[in-house]
Amino acid sequence: MKNRVILLLVFAVGIYFISTIYSNSNLKESNLPKSWKVNDEIINLKIDSLIKIMTLDEKIGQTVLLTSTRDVTGPSVNKNYERLIKEGKVGNIFNAYGAEFTKGLQKMAVENTRLGIPLLFGYDVIHGHKTIFPISLGESASFDLEAIEKSSRIAAIEASSEGLHWTFAPMIDIARDPRWGRVSEGSGEDVYYGCEVAKARIRGFQGSDLKNINTILACAKHYAAYGATQAGRDYHTVDLSDRELRTTYLPPFKAAVDQGVATFMTSFNELNGVPATGNKYLLKDILRNEWGFKGFVVTDYQSINEMVAHGIVENNKDAAELAINVGVDMDLQGEVYSKYLKELIEEGKVSEDQLNITVRRILELKYALGLFEDPYRYSNIERQEKNIMTEEHLEAARDIARKSMVLLKNNNNTMPLSKDTKIALIGSLANSERDMIGSWSGAGKHKDDPVTVLEGFIEKIGKENIFYAEGTKLNRYMRRTDASNKSGFNEAINAAKKADIIVAAMGELQSMSGEASCRTDLDLPGNQKELLVELKKLNKPIILILLNGRPLTLEWEDQEMDAILEAWFPGTMGGHAIADIVFGDAIPSGKLPVTFPRSLGQVPIYYNMKNTGRPIDPNEKVNPYKSMYLDNPNSPLYPFGYGLSYTTFQYSNLVLSNDHITNTKEIRVSVNVKNTGEYDGEEVVQLYIKDLVGSVTRPVRELKGFQKVFIEKGKTKTVEFELTGEDLKFYDINMDYVAEPGDFKLFIGCNSNATLSSEFTYQ
Numbered sequence: 001m002k003n004r005v006i007l008l009l010v011f012a013v014g015i016y017f018i019s020t021i022y023s024n025s026n027l028k029e030s031n032l033p034k035s036w037k038v039n040d041e042i043i044n045l046k047i048d049s050l051i052k053i054m055t056l057d058e059k060i061g062q063t064v065l066l067t068s069t070r071d072v073t074g075p076s077v078n079k080n081y082e083r084l085i086k087e088g089k090v091g092n093i094f095n096a097y098g099a100e101f102t103k104g105l106q107k108m109a110v111e112n113t114r115l116g117i118p119l120l121f122g123y124d125v126i127h128g129h130k131t132i133f134p135i136s137l138g139e140s141a142s143f144d145l146e147a148i149e150k151s152s153r154i155a156a157i158e159a160s161s162e163g164l165h166w167t168f169a170p171m172i173d174i175a176r177d178p179r180w181g182r183v184s185e186g187s188g189e190d191v192y193y194g195c196e197v198a199k200a201r202i203r204g205f206q207g208s209d210l211k212n213i214n215t216i217l218a219c220a221k222h223y224a225a226y227g228a229t230q231a232g233r234d235y236h237t238v239d240l241s242d243r244e245l246r247t248t249y250l251p252p253f254k255a256a257v258d259q260g261v262a263t264f265m266t267s268f269n270e271l272n273g274v275p276a277t278g279n280k281y282l283l284k285d286i287l288r289n290e291w292g293f294k295g296f297v298v299t300d301y302q303s304i305n306e307m308v309a310h311g312i313v314e315n316n317k318d319a320a321e322l323a324i325n326v327g328v329d330m331d332l333q334g335e336v337y338s339k340y341l342k343e344l345i346e347e348g349k350v351s352e353d354q355l356n357i358t359v360r361r362i363l364e365l366k367y368a369l370g371l372f373e374d375p376y377r378y379s380n381i382e383r384q385e386k387n388i389m390t391e392e393h394l395e396a397a398r399d400i401a402r403k404s405m406v407l408l409k410n411n412n413n414t415m416p417l418s419k420d421t422k423i424a425l426i427g428s429l430a431n432s433e434r435d436m437i438g439s440w441s442g443a444g445k446h447k448d449d450p451v452t453v454l455e456g457f458i459e460k461i462g463k464e465n466i467f468y469a470e471g472t473k474l475n476r477y478m479r480r481t482d483a484s485n486k487s488g489f490n491e492a493i494n495a496a497k498k499a500d501i502i503v504a505a506m507g508e509l510q511s512m513s514g515e516a517s518c519r520t521d522l523d524l525p526g527n528q529k530e531l532l533v534e535l536k537k538l539n540k541p542i543i544l545i546l547l548n549g550r551p552l553t554l555e556w557e558d559q560e561m562d563a564i565l566e567a568w569f570p571g572t573m574g575g576h577a578i579a580d581i582v583f584g585d586a587i588p589s590g591k592l593p594v595t596f597p598r599s600l601g602q603v604p605i606y607y608n609m610k611n612t613g614r615p616i617d618p619n620e621k622v623n624p625y626k627s628m629y630l631d632n633p634n635s636p637l638y639p640f641g642y643g644l645s646y647t648t649f650q651y652s653n654l655v656l657s658n659d660h661i662t663n664t665k666e667i668r669v670s671v672n673v674k675n676t677g678e679y680d681g682e683e684v685v686q687l688y689i690k691d692l693v694g695s696v697t698r699p700v701r702e703l704k705g706f707q708k709v710f711i712e713k714g715k716t717k718t719v720e721f722e723l724t725g726e727d728l729k730f731y732d733i734n735m736d737y738v739a740e741p742g743d744f745k746l747f748i749g750c751n752s753n754a755t756l757s758s759e760f761t762y763q
């Protein structure tokens with residue numbers, strides 16, 4: 001290796017002198033964003049030199065990303081990937097982790113190929129690597145950006161210790177259709193919040209300097225509008241107006257670019273007739289030209305090839321041509337760049353300059369990570385042993401799991417329970433390690449590591465106080481109507497008879513949400529509800545703990561259960577975190593980042609919709625010829641931003657520093673929040689605005705700020721916000737992003753139905 005590096009350096013110096021004479025302006029243009037904190041000049045020079053000595057095959061190799069067989073996350077694998085590494089035909093590997101394993105693969109590239117260019121190792125480190133945090137939707141319910149950043153930081157520390165350089169995260173698709181299984185992977189329905197979460201996660205993964213050994217490249221995915229898939233069916237068609245695309249689906253991606261995200265992943269869907277992976281408007285016009293993104297773009301799993309099925313090209317070769325020419329740099333497992341790029345260049349359909357730009361983007365990041373200095377720096381067994389699942393990481397996972405849980409109902413203060421309560425714990429999910437960590441659970445072990453609800457309860461109150469029964473069994477393809485098997489009911493009912501209170505841990509299997517896990521029914525699947533109906537007959541209080549990855553329809557449960565705690569898939573320490581909340585060692589503080597409908601028929605339903613020309617009057621019983629349903633109210637069961645605590649908060653004294661904003665003058669908003677209950681607790685104070693009249697219609701309200709504050713019982717805190725002209729901008733009638741003069745309303749409170757309000761104008 002040493003000889004190879006020396007040879008490369010000698011070459012580089014020689015080429016430097018040549019390159020100063022024949023400098024290629026295209027290659028010089030691409031500079032790294034400041035946040036990557038690398039010395040542009042020197043790197044540019046080295047990369048110029050390297051590209052000049054690379055053969056076409058070597059360049060193409062850098063555009064190829066193949067899966068190892070260690071883990072498989074899609075429909076195809078090339079078992080010959082090791083041979084291809086040695087031949088220099090693949091420059092990047094995913095689904096490979098572990099210091100020893102990655103070191104072995106890296107050696108193959110460094111020692112066998114002519115130039116010894118190091119491999120880049122990528123993986124889906126979505127909500128933790130080995131220490132698994134709550135699913136992203138759950139974490140987002142914490143409304144705690146510091147905690148979210150910390151969880152990504154810890155994931156990066158663990159992943160980088162196992163040889164990984166790159167995560168395929170954050171997933172920042174705004175999602176408003178709970179049928180879509182991938183709602184679980186994002187931060188919910190809101191644009192403002194989605195941008196904040198995206199930035200926090202990128203800061204966490206990439207840290208302040210990619211040269212640091214514990215940072216990894218982040219990847220903004222899936223670009224773009226994947227969450228707007230028709231009928232909530234995965235991979236389905238997306239057709240959106242440009243206004244809706246730019247207003248709702250693109251902002252988190254723009255925020256990611258501004259935060260210095262290193263890479264982008266294209267999405268599977270088509271957008272307005274053109275698949276995202278071949279979409280010039282998205283990839284060239286917006287991402288590169290408008291936003292100035294300088295990193296590289298990778299495809300989703302074979303999404304170049306899928307353009308044939310989409311019907312936009314005839315064959316894989318044409319698909320490769322389309323993708324590279326719109327600026328897709330890396331082919332994830334599609335093996336079409338490796339197969340066709342050379343031919344396409346020889347035929348003049350793709351220019352070698354285009355390929356050089358692509359290769360440069362990839363090499364830049366390999367340099368930024370320090371891989372050319374030491375290709376093995378991430379694969380370090382000692383670091384791996386020291387950094388994986390440390391006490392500190394596990395404690396952080398438990399903490400954010402607690403913060404992410406949302407108390408949906410708590411009649412007569414059913415919770416917290418006293419620790420001498422006799423409990424019947426019912427439900428197969430209560431004793432399922434695999435389901436605790438949710439889908440896309442990185443390299444998290446499916447057995448032994450995850451703490452189940454049963455284990456968490458036993459540790460908290462002792463085995464003797466718990467009567468556990470499975471009651472129901474779930475399977476992935478189950479519908480609610482598959483309710484005939486009641487064989488476990490008796491055991492559950494007998495357990496419940498012995499107890500003071502029933503705790504039912506129910507919801508979805510982890511495999512019921514996530515990729516390719518869409519549902520046409522949002523009720524509790526299988527016969528879980530039927531079992532609850534039977535348990536209810538015992539006239540004992542029932543607490544429902546929900547483990548699930550999407551909004552569910554819970555009207556009946558909301559009426560009949562005494563308390564409901566939304567715990568999502570809470571991660572490795574989930575069982576402990578749930579027990580902490582149920583028994584009052586922690587106070588719930590999560591809020592819903594996504595609306596929970598009353599029934600599936602209301603979907604899509606989200607808080608910041610438009611008023612329509614015929615809004616209903618909430619004070620009228622009958623609203624003929626109004627925008628409404630006959631059989632259900634328009635309102636959701638639980639609105640965006642909703643979540644209870646064991647304590648209560650009262651809002652008062654809303655004061656605005658001024659009655660108008662100009663483009664040079666902001667408004668400061670303050671409100672007093674008093675903890676009026678019996679416990680110290682945290683509240684998410686939320687600020688919404690409504691633009692009363694616009695050149696295009698405006699949403700009924702929009703979140704523009706939030707703060708999570710800790711308030712001791714009996715104490716009051718003054719919470720302050722600042723609103724500027726920037727917060728009032730939107731795409732006007734001419735698609736210009738501006739704030740329009742006029743009147744605004746402002747609301748502050750504990751969820752998106754906040755009523756404490758004031759007014760201001762923009763001048």
Ligand code: BGC
Pocket residue numbers: 073074124168221300301515
């Ligand atoms: C998913 C991506 C993921 C990729 C690699 C795809 O099927 O859509 O989110 O990053 O596989 O595992």
